[in-house]
Amino acid sequence: MADLPWLTIIGVGEDGVDGLSAATRAALEQAELVMGATRHLALLPGLRCEARAWPVPFAEGVPLLLAERGRRVVLLASGDPFWFGAGTSITRHLAREEWIAYPAPSSFALAAARLGWALQDTTCLGLHAAPFSQVRPRLAPGQHLLVTVRDGAAVSALADYLAGEGFGASMLHVLEALGGPRERVRSVRADALAWDDIAHPVCVGIEPAGEGAVLPLASGRPDGWFGSDGQLTKQPVRALTLSALAPRAGELLWDIGAGSGSIGIEWLLAHPANRAIAIEADPVRAERARANAARLGVDRLTVLPGRAPAVLPEGVPDAVFIGGGLSQALLEALWARLAAGARLVANAVTLESEALLALWHGIEGGSLLRIELADAVPLGTRQGWRSRYPVVQWSVTR
Structure with missing residues (x-):
């Protein structure tokens, strides 16, 4: 030694x-x-x-x-x-x-041993200093979660959070002082927890149940998951946009003209190591993007107030999405900053923006896609198609 x-x-x-x-x-x-x-x-x-x-x-x-x-x-x-x-x-x-x-042995290993859960199939989270919303994307029937929390009061707060999200029927396994002489394991429904004697250190096993909405895993989550004033990349276009951005583990996205923040949020949901910076000029929308991210358990979204290209983050991103504020000056600024291999995706709905993307596509290559969608709506006693504004999407690798 x-x-x-x-x-x-x-x-x-x-x-x-x-x-x-x-x-x-x-x-x-x-x-x-x-x-x-x-x-x-x-x-x-x-x-x-x-x-x-x-x-x-x-x-x-x-x-x-x-x-x-x-x-x-x-x-x-x-x-x-x-x-x-x-x-x-x-x-x-x-x-x-x-x-x-x-x-x-970690608390998670000891808790899994007490509950008989396969640790490799169990979501493990440390919530001592993290918001309970980090469990939100993982709340689905049939899943197992193990979370460590600060103290007994935090266990009660976690139960209240689950009930508030519609998962009050979830079974909670409260595991105190695992591995020592004070060890105690008790189980209760989240909406019935009323104990005031929960001792630190404590770990909680969660078996989600209830009527709460389950967040889908696929890109292009339903629009209702995002608070919005209408400035939102709608679900089908968002799915195509995320597919073009092609997030990979640990990468950084710049979401320019973020609006509700839906693109950056879904980028973060793709992998826990991903990072995203949302640039939004409207302070109300910027705050709404922060709130949406916190609600969906990805409070690591950084929201940068301002308008690009006057405001751009430090460093170099792996991917950039332009959802608003498209201009020649912005494309020139980004093209000068992006490293080889970086992906750029821009969506346009106006004729002027379409022309700009067509020009850059002709110079730099990439893929130009026109997205045309229509919804079935009542037409008298029958149904007919109502077209949405078409979206032109340019995606390119630097």
């Missing part, structure tokens, strides 16, 4: 000392300083070195830890530090040779 890095990250379970391996015991014996939450320090009585409680909020402790380089330091974390834990919040500041980690 003499060649240990200066920092050892140890995952601690609710069984405290009893759950430590030989390697973690040796690291603690060599430590000059042990840092961790007060709860974790209490699980390891008899430490023979300096013990220091980690501050709240968590981020304030990072510089304090980094200032201890050169000493033998042990950081205590919950369960598996790299499974919705503190691990990466620390190691992103360190070189790989500076640290070593010894995980314990």
